[in-house]
Amino acid sequence: MRIFSAVFFLTFFLCFNTQARTKILAQVNDDIISELDLKNRLAFIRLTGQADITRESVRQQVLKQLMDEKLKQQEGKNAGIEISEEEIQNAVKITLKQNDLNYETVMKLLKENNLPFSVIEDQIKSDLMFVRAVKKNAGLRAEISDHDVNSKLAEIKERQSQKRYLVSEIFLPVSKPEQDAETYGLAMQLIMRLRDGEDFGKIAAGYSKAPSAMNGGMAGWIEEDALSEEEKEEFSILPTGQLSSPVKTSEGYKIFALHAVRNPEEENPSQEIVHLIQLFLPDEFTENQKKKVLRELNMTKGSCNQFKAIAEQLKTSSRIDLGDMPVENLPPPVKSTINRTALLEPSHPLPIEGGELILMTCSRKKMSSLPDKEEIKMQLEGAKIDALAQRRLRELRRTAVMEIRQ
Numbered sequence: 001m002r003i004f005s006a007v008f009f010l011t012f013f014l015c016f017n018t019q020a021r022t023k024i025l026a027q028v029n030d031d032i033i034s035e036l037d038l039k040n041r042l043a044f045i046r047l048t049g050q051a052d053i054t055r056e057s058v059r060q061q062v063l064k065q066l067m068d069e070k071l072k073q074q075e076g077k078n079a080g081i082e083i084s085e086e087e088i089q090n091a092v093k094i095t096l097k098q099n100d101l102n103y104e105t106v107m108k109l110l111k112e113n114n115l116p117f118s119v120i121e122d123q124i125k126s127d128l129m130f131v132r133a134v135k136k137n138a139g140l141r142a143e144i145s146d147h148d149v150n151s152k153l154a155e156i157k158e159r160q161s162q163k164r165y166l167v168s169e170i171f172l173p174v175s176k177p178e179q180d181a182e183t184y185g186l187a188m189q190l191i192m193r194l195r196d197g198e199d200f201g202k203i204a205a206g207y208s209k210a211p212s213a214m215n216g217g218m219a220g221w222i223e224e225d226a227l228s229e230e231e232k233e234e235f236s237i238l239p240t241g242q243l244s245s246p247v248k249t250s251e252g253y254k255i256f257a258l259h260a261v262r263n264p265e266e267e268n269p270s271q272e273i274v275h276l277i278q279l280f281l282p283d284e285f286t287e288n289q290k291k292k293v294l295r296e297l298n299m300t301k302g303s304c305n306q307f308k309a310i311a312e313q314l315k316t317s318s319r320i321d322l323g324d325m326p327v328e329n330l331p332p333p334v335k336s337t338i339n340r341t342a343l344l345e346p347s348h349p350l351p352i353e354g355g356e357l358i359l360m361t362c363s364r365k366k367m368s369s370l371p372d373k374e375e376i377k378m379q380l381e382g383a384k385i386d387a388l389a390q391r392r393l394r395e396l397r398r399t400a401v402m403e404i405r406q
Contacts, residue, residue, distance in 0.1 A: 026063060027403045028070035038063055044119040047109050048101060049199075051206030057186075058206070063404070069126040071396045076129025079136050083128050091124045098215055099205060134389045142388065144380045152376050163224045165235055166260040168200055168217040171210035173252040187246035187253045194243055200257055211386065221262070231256075274338060275362040276322040277304055279311040282355040297346040297358060304362040307346060334359065
């Protein structure tokens with residue numbers, strides 16, 4: 001009995017001492033979130049400039065994010081999902097790059113500030129586990145049919161006839177009517193910070209609840225038909241390169257940065273791709289040498305291989321085969337030259353610095369600006385999994401035993 005009491009006392013003392021060092025802030029089913037967990041995550045956010053951690057709203061938002069991560073990890077474990085260290089490392093590097101952060105620089109920051117790698121790893125690992133668990137549990141519901149792909153392709157073709165806007169966005173949800181004024185006030189504060197020169201991508205990553213927050217708020221091209229009436233009205237008066245006012249939607253407020261506008265008449269449904277090879281005649285060559293090369297090139301009509309062989313023998317250019325190139329991206333003199341020259345024929349010499357350039361177009365082909373079916377299928381699968389994941393996370397929040405101890 002004395003031994004049991006001593007052991008019990010020691011165990012109680014150790015548990016009490018641990019809790020004294022790091023208080024429990026929240027419990028999510030059987031997992032806990034400590035004050036140290038929150039402190040480390042906030043420190044990382046401060047170091048990377050993602051948000052103003054002195055704001056209580058940011059602190060509460062980060063705590064809720066940590067709680068969601070616990071739910072996601074629990075769902076992944078229940079589904080038997082395992083993520084390798086290599087996968088996590090690669091995912092971390094990709095995510096940091098998407099947020100304009102250098103991996104080596106961030107690792108150095110963590111070390112210098114005594115922060116564990118888990119401040120990054122936990123976020124990404126929980127998302128990977130959760131998405132795979134959702135996909136595994138969804139089964140056939142997550143699959144995309146050929147009909148889905150064809151319908152989406154037809155929709156994209158239809159949308160190409162619409163006006164489009166290239167935008168970045170920050171979405172601030174309003175879940176209750178009484179939150180409207182506070183959310184509008186936050187939107188105005190963010191606009192003022194953006195006008196003072198703060199980075200849109202960092203503010204979007206810290207505040208936006210749209211999926212685009214992972215890409216610094218970049219929403220890409222949005223067709224006019226996809227906009228609400230309020231958004232259409234805002235874009236009709238918003239100059240390119242400017243910030244919008246807070247735009248009220250049925251779900252909250254949006255802040256837009258308008259980067260470009262594309263009208264239907266400006267759309268180019270296809271672009272020409274040419275495969276080019278080149279030969280360089282340096283100024284150092286004598287007139288006789290140049291005439292000799294030109295005579296040989298005249299015999300290469302109809303054969304890119306023969307033209308290429310002569311260029312390789314001369315060894316005057318470090319790069320002979322230029323590969324496939326969009327015509328619209330070529331310098332005007334080069335574009336003009338190849339457009340005047342027939343396929344598989346050497347061009348007239350084009351004067352450039354240090355000599356003359358002779359080109360041959362080996363092939364011409366039209367490339368559609370429409371995405372291919374495999375790309376569409378991947379996009380649809382991603383959207384479906386994202387919708388299922390959001391729905392499942394809401395279910396987990398409703399059914400979980402969660403407690404915030406503050």
